[in-house]
Each structure stands twice: as C-alpha cells, then as structure tokens.
Amino acid sequence: PFYATAARQPQGGVQTAPQRYCVFMTFDLSTSVTTELQVLLARWSAAIAQLQAGKTVGSVEPAHGDGVGADTGEALDLGPASLTVTVGLGPGVFDERFGLADKRPAALADVPRLPSDNLQAGLTGGDLSLQACADDPQVAYHAVRDLARMARGTATVRWTVLGFGRASAGPHQSTPRNLMGFKDGTRNITTDEDHDRFVWVDEPGDGAAWMTGGTYQVVRKIRMNIEIWDADVVSDQQRVFGRTKIEGAPLSGGTEHTTPDFAATGTDGDTKIDATSHIALAAHEANGGVKILRRPYNYTDGLNEYGQLDAGLLFLAYMNDPEHFTQLQRKLGASDRLNEYISHIGSAVFAIPPAPRKGSYIGEQLF
Numbered sequence: 001p002f003y004a005t006a007a008r009q010p011q012g013g014v015q016t017a018p019q020r021y022c023v024f025m026t027f028d029l030s031t032s033v034t035t036e037l038q039v040l041l042a043r044w045s046a047a048i049a050q051l052q053a054g055k056t057v058g059s060v061e062p063a064h065g066d067g068v069g070a071d072t073g074e075a076l077d078l079g080p081a082s083l084t085v086t087v088g089l090g091p092g093v094f095d096e097r098f099g100l101a102d103k104r105p106a107a108l109a110d111v112p113r114l115p116s117d118n119l120q121a122g123l124t125g126g127d128l129s130l131q132a133c134a135d136d137p138q139v140a141y142h143a144v145r146d147l148a149r150m151a152r153g154t155a156t157v158r159w160t161v162l163g164f165g166r167a168s169a170g171p172h173q174s175t176p177r178n179l180m181g182f183k184d185g186t187r188n189i190t191t192d193e194d195h196d197r198f199v200w201v202d203e204p205g206d207g208a209a210w211m212t213g214g215t216y217q218v219v220r221k222i223r224m225n226i227e228i229w230d231a232d233v234v235s236d237q238q239r240v241f242g243r244t245k246i247e248g249a250p251l252s253g254g255t256e257h258t259t260p261d262f263a264a265t266g267t268d269g270d271t272k273i274d275a276t277s278h279i280a281l282a283a284h285e286a287n288g289g290v291k292i293l294r295r296p297y298n299y300t301d302g303l304n305e306y307g308q309l310d311a312g313l314l315f316l317a318y319m320n321d322p323e324h325f326t327q328l329q330r331k332l333g334a335s336d337r338l339n340e341y342i343s344h345i346g347s348a349v350f351a352i353p354p355a356p357r358k359g360s361y362i363g364e365q366l367f
C-alpha cells in the first residue's frame with residue numbers, strides 16, 4: 001500500500017486486527033510551550049516502543065530504595081499481549097498556543113453539533129488521545145496509566161473509557177457481538193485496497209503534508225438503553241438492524257456475508273430490509289459509496305444513578321476525512337430505528353500521524 005514506505009509506516013491500532021480489549025483516554029495540554037509538547041510526544045514515542053515490545057518504561061525497583069519507580073509494574077510478566085498504542089492530535093494542538101496553526105489540516109475540526117447528540121461536557125474533546133488495545137486488559141491499562149504519568153505537568157487527563165470486549169472484525173477474524181447481542185463488523189473495511197481508498201490520507205491537497213500516511217480518528221461514547229432493548233421482541237430488534245440476531249444475515253436472505261439486497265420486497269410489498277433500519281441507512285450503497293473503518297469496543301460503567309446497567313459502545317472509527325462520519329451520523333441521527341435504544345454521550349476527533357521514523361518521534365514532521 002502507498003502509505004507504508006521505508007520512511008513511513010502507519011501507527012498500530014488502525015489496520016491492526018482488533019485486539020480483545022481497549023483503554024481510551026484523552027488529555028488537555030496544560031502547557032503552551034511548544035518544546036514541552038515535543039518532549040512529551042518524544043517520551044511517549046520511546047515508551048510506546050518499549051511497551052509494545054512487552055518491556056517496562058523504566059525501572060520498577062529504583063536502585064535507591066527511596067526512589068519512585070518509573071514504571072508502575074503491574075504488567076511485568078504479562079508479555080506484549082499484542083499491545084498497540086495509537087497517539088492522536090486534537091484540534092487544540094493547532095490553536096494559537098504552539099504556533100502550529102498553519103499546519104492544521106483543513107479536515108481536522110471538531111465534529112459539529114448533530115441533532116441526535118446528548119453530549120456531556122466531561123466526555124468531549126481533548127488535545128491528545130491515546131488508544132491502547134491489547135489481548136490482556138491489564139497490559140492495555142498499564143500502558144495508558146504509565147503514559148498518563150509521563151504527561152504530568154504537561155497535560156491533564158480529560159476523559160477515559162474502558163472497552164472490555166472487541167466489537168468489530170478484521171480480516172480472518174470471526175465477527176464478535178456488541179451488547180445488543182448482534183454481530184458487529186460484518187460489512188467492515190477489510191481489504192488493503194479499501195484501507196488505501198477510505199482510511200489512509202494520500203497526499204493531502206491542503207498543505208498538511210505531515211499527515212500523508214496518517215488517518216483521522218472519530219470517537220463517540222454511545223450509551224445503550226439496555227433494559228429497554230432487552231424488553232423488545234426479537235423480530236423488532238432484527239428490524240432495527242436489518243439483520244437476523246444469531247446468524248447476522250441480512251433480512252433479504254442468505255447467510256452472514258451475503259450482500260444485502262435493499263430493494264428486495266416481501267409478499268406485503270414492503271422492503272424486507274426496512275428503509276430506516278441501521279444497515280439500510282449506513283450502507284455505502286446509500287452514501288455515495290463512502291465507507292469508514294469501524295473499530296469499536298463494548299464498554300460498561302457499572303450502574304447509572306437509577307440502578308440500571310450503564311453500558312454501550314465505545315465507537316472508534318478511522319477515515320481519511322472526518323466529514324464522512326459527520327455526514328453519515330447526520331443521516332443516522334435523523335431516522336435510524338436504533339436511535340430509540342442509544343444515546344451519543346461523548347465525542348472527539350483526532351489526527352493520527354504516521355508512526356515515527358527510525359530515531360524520531362510521533363508528529364516530528366510538524367515542528
């Protein structure tokens with residue numbers, strides 16, 4: 001693929017087959033000194049290389065017994081567990097503080113307010129993001145925890161979500177289920193060709209050459225009204241998605257990977273896949289051919305203030321223009337049958353630069 005040259009590789013955690021667990025965290029920069037931002041990105045880059053190799057970020061037991069450990073130690077003996085840590089730069093990196101305004105890619109702007117939004121201030125935005133995915137939850141947690149410690153004095157934690165189970169499939173992976181009990185990720189982007197076309201930024205025409213080979217991350221914390229969903233009859237649940245529950249087959253017939261036939265009608269003359277079902281509205285056939293890479297995780301926050309299950313989908317998606325998400329969500333927010341059972345409570349967007357060149361650090365081309 002064009003993005004992967006000797007000089008430039010993508011960061012992990014995007015095209016990487018989804019690992020089982022994810023910890024996501026965003027940060028606000030508390031400094032306005034450009035070199036401090038550079039030092040943080042450099043320290044994170046070095047630490048991420050260590051962590052992804054299953055190593056610590058420094059000593060757990062300092063030589064002097066009265067010293068503080070550089071690494072907190074809880075991932076010792078757990079190995080790399082397929083860890084990837086993906087670093088994102090939010091729109092705030094390009095405000096007046098760091099003198100980088102002219103490097104801001106035109107595509108990087110806050111997702112506009114959408115009619116279906118129910119956003120909570122404490123679950124939106126951020127100047128930096130970390131997405132740590134691993135096959136061991138403690139390895140993912142340890143990575144974010146130790147990187148957050150490193151940021152002290154430069155950035156403060158803004159919001160975080162713990163994803164306890166993958167809800168998307170990469171090539172050669174079986175399709176997992178989201179908390180609504182349906183297979184999620186059946187018609188996701190899987191081929192290199194589609195990644196090149198829809199995920200990776202080709203030579204951007206807007207002057208942000210440093211983003212070539214990068215991508216954009218759109219994050220939404222989507223709460224599910226689990227108890228209401230669980231009381232719904234299965235035939236209606238299937239109508240909501242346009243797919244069967246166990247097999248995940250389109251209601252137009254066939255098996256899980258059969259291409260849905262959105263025009264097929266039943267004996268009553270209605271389309272077999274309801275026109276306001278989630279897949280009828282979201283499919284690329286209904287959106288000018290545009291696809292996004294979905295890489296979501298199931299999350300839970302325990303119980304809400306009413307003692308109900310508080311859980312949902314940590315929707316993480318990658319695309320070469322965040323506008324593709326906005327257009328899709330504007331449409332879903334207006335008429336998706338799923339809206340009765342979900343609420344978008346968190347939102348943010350980040351630029352994902354390519355991985356650092358050898359001996360360099362993430363985002364180095366920016367400065």
Ligand code: HEM
Nearest residue numbers: 178182183184185186187222279282283284313328329342
């Ligand atoms: C498809 C669940 C939110 C975009 C699907 C499918 C399920 C699902 C079960 C069918 C299987 C598949 O092809 O993956 C959910 C749930 C959501 C949610 C539970 C929220 C809690 C969203 C959002 C977007 C989105 C916010 C984008 C704005 C898509 C797309 C497809 C899809 C593009 C593929 C449609 C197709 O080509 O057939 N989703 N989804 N989903 N979803 Fe979602």
